[in-house]
Amino acid sequence: MNGSVLTLDDIAAADREDFRREVLAGLAQKARAIPARFLYDARGSALFDEICELPEYYLTRTETRILAERAPEIARLAGPHPALVEFGSGSSVKSRLLLDAIGDLAAYAPIDISREHLEASAARLRRDYPGLNVEPVCGDYMTLERLPHMGADGRHLGFFPGSTVGNLEPADATAFLRRARRLLGDDGALVLGVDLRKDARVLHDAYNDAAGVTAAFTLNLLRRMNRELHASFDLDGFAHEAFYNEGEGRIEIYVRSLRDQQVNVAGRSFGFARGERVHTEYSYKYDLPGIEALARSGGFRIGALWTDPERLFAVAYLEAACTK
Numbered sequence: 001m002n003g004s005v006l007t008l009d010d011i012a013a014a015d016r017e018d019f020r021r022e023v024l025a026g027l028a029q030k031a032r033a034i035p036a037r038f039l040y041d042a043r044g045s046a047l048f049d050e051i052c053e054l055p056e057y058y059l060t061r062t063e064t065r066i067l068a069e070r071a072p073e074i075a076r077l078a079g080p081h082p083a084l085v086e087f088g089s090g091s092s093v094k095s096r097l098l099l100d101a102i103g104d105l106a107a108y109a110p111i112d113i114s115r116e117h118l119e120a121s122a123a124r125l126r127r128d129y130p131g132l133n134v135e136p137v138c139g140d141y142m143t144l145e146r147l148p149h150m151g152a153d154g155r156h157l158g159f160f161p162g163s164t165v166g167n168l169e170p171a172d173a174t175a176f177l178r179r180a181r182r183l184l185g186d187d188g189a190l191v192l193g194v195d196l197r198k199d200a201r202v203l204h205d206a207y208n209d210a211a212g213v214t215a216a217f218t219l220n221l222l223r224r225m226n227r228e229l230h231a232s233f234d235l236d237g238f239a240h241e242a243f244y245n246e247g248e249g250r251i252e253i254y255v256r257s258l259r260d261q262q263v264n265v266a267g268r269s270f271g272f273a274r275g276e277r278v279h280t281e282y283s284y285k286y287d288l289p290g291i292e293a294l295a296r297s298g299g300f301r302i303g304a305l306w307t308d309p310e311r312l313f314a315v316a317y318l319e320a321a322c323t324k
């Protein structure tokens, strides 16, 4: 390495080392698990975009409808000259509703862990919004220490849509909100998209689509390990498994082994018994008191909350609560 200047190769090597360490630790546990953030390599991000278009995946279209209707109100609440900071920005599709509604936006900072996808999304935004200052940040929003300088004299408006907060276990969701509260500052606000508890069948179908796109998304984690960690997963030897755990109020997603088998990962050998599972993702579902409790635990209060008529999904406008 040359001084303190990191090249793209150094960054890719550090990302890969983080992946290797987490996978080896996760597979060594009794209850095997790999953190959900690793589902999003370039192919994972593209598959997530496909999931958003699925008929069973009501989440995206419902949240988009709420945001489209409420964007002018959000712009009013945000006040003059704000900066928009999106956590887990993906393709930055929903953010465009806010970019269009907030006429005097100082800057937009999309934050995502999926590097190539983030760069491509930022390039599209710069093309479509030539006057907008776009400041992408590739990183983990659970450990991010500071925001880029965005020259806003108004407030920092955070945006965390897509029910991404549901991927976090409750203690991590609180830790995330506290971090966001600190990053956004005492005058900050956060627009939070939350999937609501509902009929178990509707939830089950949303994560078990007929076209098998969600299964491809989950199994892509094995492909990523094969490519980046020289692993030897046979994709036909594993299946996607997703179900609603009513007691915990969450969808649980796993990769399940279809037979007894041995797999090499980064130079180590792991045995998988038939039926053995590796946990890949949770998606927690909230009720309205749960959203309020979550907001409070993270140092926010609810300034406004909107749902669709069927109460499938909620969008909350959270304001930083006084810390004293």
Ligand SMILES: C[S@@+](CC[C@H](N)C(=O)[O-])C[C@H]1O[C@@H](n2cnc3c(N)ncnc32)[C@H](O)[C@@H]1O
Pocket (backbone or CB within 6 Å): 036, 037, 040, 045, 048, 052, 087, 088, 089, 090, 091, 092, 094, 111, 112, 113, 114, 139, 140, 141, 142, 161, 162, 163, 164
């Ligand atoms: C459920 S998708 C939502 C995408 C988009 N915001 C939307 O609403 O359609 C979650 C996004 O968060 C990103 N992500 C997941 N874990 C992350 C982490 N720990 N830090 C930063 N980004 C993360 C993924 O790459 C993905 O783009």
